[in-house]
Amino acid sequence: MTQRGVIDRRTMLRGAAALAAFSGLTAACGGRQDVARVATDDRWRQFAGATVNFVSENTAPTAAIAANLRPFTELTGIHVNIITLELTALVQKVALDLAGGESQYHVIYADPYQVLAPYSKGLVDLRELANDPRLPGIEGGFGDFIPTQLDAVGRFGGDAVYALPYDCPTIVWQYRADLFAKHHDRMADDLGFDPTPSGERTWEEYYRIARWFNDNTDDVAYGTGHQAKQHDSLMCDFSNVLWSYGGDYFGDGERVGLYGTVEPGPCRLGSDAAVEAAEFYQRLLAIADPSSRTWDWNGLAPALSSGRIAMCPNWHEYAAANEQAMPGKFAYAPMPRGPVRSANIFGGTGIAINGNTLPNERGAAWLFANWATSPATQLANLKSDAGGGTPTRTSVYELPEVKRAEHRPSAMPNILTAPAVRKAWEPANIGLRPKIPMWNECDTAIYTQLSRMLAGDVSPADAMRETATRFDRITERGWVS
Missing domain, CATH: 3.40.190.10 (Periplasmic binding protein-like II)
Known part of the structure; x- marks a missing residue:
């Protein structure tokens, strides 16, 4: 990617x-x-x-x-x-x-x-x-x-x-299982819920877990990190939150993502749900590792595998590198839920x-x-x-040998993510960006405005509305076929 x-x-x-x-x-x-x-x-x-x-x-x-x-x-x-x-x-x-x-x-x-x-x-x-x-x-x-x-x-x-x-x-929730086990009881008492990552945890709970690691342990420098560079990776990272809050890029997003279209209709990023997702994302990045704004997926992956952060959303195929760096210390779960669903970008x-x-x-x-x-x-x-x-x-x-490899010790470390990605690929959970011919330009528009938002140059509401305006200009030009 x-x-x-x-x-x-x-x-x-x-x-x-x-x-x-x-x-x-x-x-x-x-x-x-x-x-x-x-x-x-x-x-x-x-x-x-x-x-x-x-x-x-x-x-x-x-x-x-x-x-x-x-x-x-x-x-x-x-x-x-x-x-x-x-x-x-x-x-x-x-x-x-x-x-x-x-x-x-x-x-x-x-x-x-x-x-x-x-x-x-x-x-x-x-x-x-x-x-x-x-x-x-x-x-x-x-x-x-x-x-x-x-x-x-x-x-x-x-x-x-x-x-x-x-x-x-596919982006899934990757985390240091050893640290979650070490601090489980104390986190549960302090936070008031079971902190074990799963698709049933919410984004608000993810935020509180990340802040708990920031404030209560020296095992890692930060609780969470993100691929929030002004780059395609920022769109990917944000999209998981957007969809989970019920926001989307266009109407009928499932159809547009699965089958594609030349005419996606008006952009929906100016909706209340999209603005609420952007507000949460801005708040989440404020407590994340500050280097997140310089990382794409290749920068984020070593931050997790080197022990700098406790958890992150990243592409599941980094599991093999995680296992090579710290064998047996990682685990994987579907992304947290928002008010509407868990969304895992494919x-x-x-x-x-x-x-x-x-x-x-x-x-x-x-x-x-x-x-x-x-x-x-x-x-x-x-x-x-x-x-x-x-x-x-x-x-x-x-296959029996693949099913066995889902559990340690595993000769196929990427298959350790299989329970998480199987859940992520279900129609209710998969996250699909719009499959439209003009997506490249739209992609640039969304990650540019998100980057401005994270820098404090625009509010979440203005970032979403400006992006929606730009999307509409791009798609209204149509597509020569």
């Missing part, structure tokens, strides 16, 4: 409307030559000798796959080039590839907000490949993917599936296939995308020393 950048989408979209026609034209004119198809009854080996280019952000599953491509090569005879880029650079290169009618990148790490929402017309509907009798289908079918994740990362505006769920980082991404691919290129790309998201590969990633990303498949979590 990286800061969401903005590119010249109009330039890209001048070519997007004719992607399919342009692809066929270049093939007919000999501009590109398709890979060969081998005569074989083995559906996994029919494109042996082909090369597939996969462009990805540098994520945990990609690192694990890159470190162990031999099983795929032995299965298919296909060579895979993996190109890892910072996300903004990835989006720029993919947009140019799509606009030019090219398929330099056959398989694409399709961020829902920077790739899927603006460029879905340039991607393949994977249902066509999954149902092609000449190609291997998805083991367990689309239904084996966690449903909220398939919708959030795979769909845009309809039933088509443009990407298979590939990674699933940051997952899928992998897609370039719509400019020629028929056999597309088949080879499908073999890789299918294999890379298969249960066996996700289990291997989970065990990998090079990666450690957590699965997007229900069947993997149901």
